[in-house]
């Protein structure tokens with residue numbers, strides 16, 4: 001059995017709540033260093049930087065680890081909620 005983290009994460013499933021993302025990046029002119037760091041620290045790769053240098057999120061695949069919530073708690077650049085019941089990540093255990 002492989003121990004690669006990507007292969008383990010691939011075992012999870014995700015229920016997309018179309019049009020109702022549970023995490024949003026608030027409108028910003030210039031992202032803080034904290035917000036920019038999420039492009040590399042989000043374990044699900046949900047964050048990216050667009051051509052204007054702004055940080056965007058596609059929350060599909062989010063593992064609800066809370067990293068982005070904690071990292072941007074002081075800057076207030078993120079609106080974070082858990083997904084509605086029945087949506088979001090479905091972890092594979094074992």
Ligand code: SF4
Pocket residue numbers: 023041042043044045046059061062063064065066067068069
């Ligand atoms: S909660 Fe974790 S997995 Fe989800 S977007 Fe934030 S850092 Fe990524």
